[in-house]
Amino acid sequence: MRALLTVSGVSKAFGGLQALSDISLQVHRGEIFGLIGPNGAGKTTLFNAFTGLYTIDRGEIHLNDTRLDGRKPHQVLQAGLARTFQNIRLFAEMTALENVLVGRHARTASGVVGAVLRLPATRREEADSRERAHALLHRMGLAKHAHRLAKNLPYGDQRRLEIARALATEPSLLALDEPAAGMNKAERTALRELLLQLQADGLTLLLIEHDVKLVMGLCTRLAVLDYGVKIAEGTPDVVSRDPRVIAAYLGDEAL
Amino acid sequence: MSSVPSLNKAQPRWLVFGLLALGLALLPFLVDAGLGRSWVRLLDLALLYVMLALGLNIVVGYAGLLDLGYVAFYALGAYVYAWLASPHFGLHLPFWVILPLGAMLAGMFGVLLGTPTLRLRGDYLAIVTLGFGEIIRIFLNNLNAPVNITNGPQGINLIDPVRLGSFSLSQPHEVFGYTFTGVHLTYYLFLLLTLAVIFISMRLENSRIGRAWVAIREDEIAAAATGINTRNLKLLAFAMGATFGGLAGGLFASFQGFISPESFNLMESIMILCMIVLGGMGHIPGVIFGALLLTLLPEVLRYTGDWQRNLFGQIYVDPADLRMLLFGLALVAVMLYRPAGMIPSARRRQEFADAKG
Numbered sequence: 001m002r003a004l005l006t007v008s009g010v011s012k013a014f015g016g017l018q019a020l021s022d023i024s025l026q027v028h029r030g031e032i033f034g035l036i037g038p039n040g041a042g043k044t045t046l047f048n049a050f051t052g053l054y055t056i057d058r059g060e061i062h063l064n065d066t067r068l069d070g071r072k073p074h075q076v077l078q079a080g081l082a083r084t085f086q087n088i089r090l091f092a093e094m095t096a097l098e099n100v101l102v103g104r105h106a107r108t109a110s111g112v113v114g115a116v117l118r119l120p121a122t123r124r125e126e127a128d129s130r131e132r133a134h135a136l137l138h139r140m141g142l143a144k145h146a147h148r149l150a151k152n153l154p155y156g157d158q159r160r161l162e163i164a165r166a167l168a169t170e171p172s173l174l175a176l177d178e179p180a181a182g183m184n185k186a187e188r189t190a191l192r193e194l195l196l197q198l199q200a201d202g203l204t205l206l207l208i209e210h211d212v213k214l215v216m217g218l219c220t221r222l223a224v225l226d227y228g229v230k231i232a233e234g235t236p237d238v239v240s241r242d243p244r245v246i247a248a249y250l251g252d253e254a255l
Numbered sequence: 256m257s258s259v260p261s262l263n264k265a266q267p268r269w270l271v272f273g274l275l276a277l278g279l280a281l282l283p284f285l286v287d288a289g290l291g292r293s294w295v296r297l298l299d300l301a302l303l304y305v306m307l308a309l310g311l312n313i314v315v316g317y318a319g320l321l322d323l324g325y326v327a328f329y330a331l332g333a334y335v336y337a338w339l340a341s342p343h344f345g346l347h348l349p350f351w352v353i354l355p356l357g358a359m360l361a362g363m364f365g366v367l368l369g370t371p372t373l374r375l376r377g378d379y380l381a382i383v384t385l386g387f388g389e390i391i392r393i394f395l396n397n398l399n400a401p402v403n404i405t406n407g408p409q410g411i412n413l414i415d416p417v418r419l420g421s422f423s424l425s426q427p428h429e430v431f432g433y434t435f436t437g438v439h440l441t442y443y444l445f446l447l448l449t450l451a452v453i454f455i456s457m458r459l460e461n462s463r464i465g466r467a468w469v470a471i472r473e474d475e476i477a478a479a480a481t482g483i484n485t486r487n488l489k490l491l492a493f494a495m496g497a498t499f500g501g502l503a504g505g506l507f508a509s510f511q512g513f514i515s516p517e518s519f520n521l522m523e524s525i526m527i528l529c530m531i532v533l534g535g536m537g538h539i540p541g542v543i544f545g546a547l548l549l550t551l552l553p554e555v556l557r558y559t560g561d562w563q564r565n566l567f568g569q570i571y572v573d574p575a576d577l578r579m580l581l582f583g584l585a586l587v588a589v590m591l592y593r594p595a596g597m598i599p600s601a602r603r604r605q606e607f608a609d610a611k612g
Contacts, residue, residue: 051480073479082481089477091470101463102470106482108463112491115462116455126463169482 002028004173004204005050005081010059010069012049019045020228023059027173032195032205034219034236036212038248041225043208044086047177051083052076063173078106082171084162086178086208092151096142096161099150100133103168133168140164140194156187163194174198176207180214192218216240224248283442294554295438299510301550302445303503306452308530308546309539310499313456315528316537317465318492319472321381323524324368324388328497330395330519331364332357332504334405337514340415343406350417354505361501362494369493373486376475388524395516410515417444417509424509441510448506452499456539459495468492469537529582533589535596544598553578 005027012020020042027033035043048054050061052073061068066079082103091099108129114122137143140160145153150161159179166174179195180188188211195205195218209215215222216236224232224239226248232239239245286294307329314322335357339348368387372380399407416425416437424444427436459465467488470478479485508514530549535541560574572580589597 053476053480072484073476074482074484077480077482085477085480089474089480091473091477093473094466094469098466098469102466102478102481102483105463105467105470110463112459112464112495115464116458118458122462129463165481 004029004064005206006060006062007046007050008060008062010046010049010061011057012045012054013057018228020049020056023225023228023230025223025230025233027204027206028221029204030199030202031220032199032207032218034215034222035206035208035225036210036215036222037225040227041248042228043225044177045228046225047083047175047208050076050175051081074106077169077171080170080172081175082166082169082173083175084159084166084177084179086181088158088162090150090158090162090165092149094150095147096137096150096153096164097130097133097146099161099165100136100168101129103165104129104132106169136164136168156183156190159183159187159191160194167198171203173204173206176205178208178210180209180211188214279446280443283439287439292436292438295436295442297551297554299438299441299445301547302442302449303507303510304527304530304550305449305543305546306445306499306503306506307527308534308542309452309456310496310503311527312496312531312537312539312542313459313468313499314492314496316531316542317460317468317472318489319468320372320489320492321377321384322493322496323381323385323521323528324391325384325496325500325527326519326521326524327368327388327391328361328365328500329504329507329523330391330516331361331497332501333508333514333519334395334411334504335360335501336505336508337411337414338404340509341411342413343411347415349419350415350505350509351419354502357505358498358501361504362498365493365495365497365500366490368497369490373489385521385524388521392516392519395519405516408516410513410517412513414508414512414514416512417441417506425512445506445510448502452502453539453543460539464488464491472537529586531596533586533597535598535600538596538598538600541596541598541600545596548597549582552581556581 003026007026008024010020010023011018023046035046037043045054049056050068052068052071052075056069059069063079063081068076068079068081071079091102094102108125110119110122110125113119134143134146137146140163142153142157142161142164145157145161150158153161163174163176163179180191183191192214195207199205207215207219219236221235222233222239223230224242224245226244231244231248232242234242283295283298286298307325310328311322311325314320314325336350336353338344339346339353339356340350341347368384372383375383395405396408398405399409405411416423418424422428424440425437427434428440429435467478467483470481470483471485471488475485507518526549530545531542532545533549534543534545556578557574559572559577560570563570563572593599
């Protein structure tokens, strides 16, 4: 099947607030799937449900044949779904290189004994991790920042570093929560290039974004959330003409 | 980064190591000659605290878990040693059996006490671990009835010194005409084990495990979302820290020959924590420096009593009070002017270099 991520009937309530109601959608292999909607529509909640930060009340989430709901965040990542955060969450007191190396954690195995005795397997693994991390930093244009603390990087570079860290985990699906937030025009253009490049490399992308122009130009398909309900799904062309989407964004009077 | 040192850099490095080794080997004799036998004993104690501080550093410095009950593991190691090598139960097992056993048992207790605290952070974790530390101490204080296990507040006496065959660390030995006293020999044993603890800490710090700990300290949610099994790694940190604590406890018991619950109170936990904070949290040289400073400084301050008497004819400030006063001032000053500790980590120094370049 072409579907990489299958979400069926997912609901989540916080007390009396129904944050997600019966959401179903499919993200296909190789596409850039956009998740849009007004503030408070439930986009980030859905992301947190995917990545094991929230437990869902009803429904199922599958990545390939692996069921994701009910799993811990690190298990979700192990299954191949990596994410970034809306408010950047880097390891502030670690260098850029170390941040990316942490991304290798799930794909490496050395334990205490290996680390203390520096066994051959551990050395090989460490060398491989460092090589991959340097390559990723280079690709993201962060090579010159490798030994700087993450917290001291310029804002746009912090965003890129978070993506580099996620890529280090070798995901099959990369979920980006508002990657362009707070970026200037040049940074946005660079980000767009980067995402298209990643897609060309065979990665499937899922992104939440407020910048409608960016989303419309970039995404293969979109889903629109409003008050925790999916109101539309399809190609940018179709979605942008959907009267319910227009109503959600501009108010009912606009119709 | 530093995995392939160039040749011209490697040579002075070995020279430094060689001189350091020589210095450490001669240290007890220099101290004995210059300051007296009691200072060699103090040196032994300082090494013990270096081990303890490095153990707690794994939990607090690396993984960022504020543990105020650390002394419980120190106590456990000490009591295991006392039970298995004293007339209390009539057991006299060799030290190379008991020390690892005590360290392992303490490590197991680290996991046991760590498990219920996994969901707690910051202040809440500190309060619960403080409680655990007190529970262990109170247990030790009261487990003398109905079956006498700990001998209560009287503690356990006549604990065997470290002994290998007929070679006991409590008696002087003559080698090449030099007399090595008990405290001298103990120094070498403690130094060896301290170096081992330093070595393990260093290797762990620069490994997949060490990075995962720091990641958890920096942002637990991001760490989990980056594929780190936060539960297992936090427990591993508790276990490693407790193991070092247990090891130091066993050595303490053999060194003192007597232990009682009084030695393992909350103040002890706080002192070890202060060593880390003062020296430089998460940074091995800083932690070592902090441990040495806080063990040796109070002894130096004792002399201020004599100085006062010589200068003014009487003692105005009790050295014990002075110690607490200076201690508080030092902590406040460090927090104000060097929040990363007296010897901050290389990462920060790297940062300064970046800022200049």
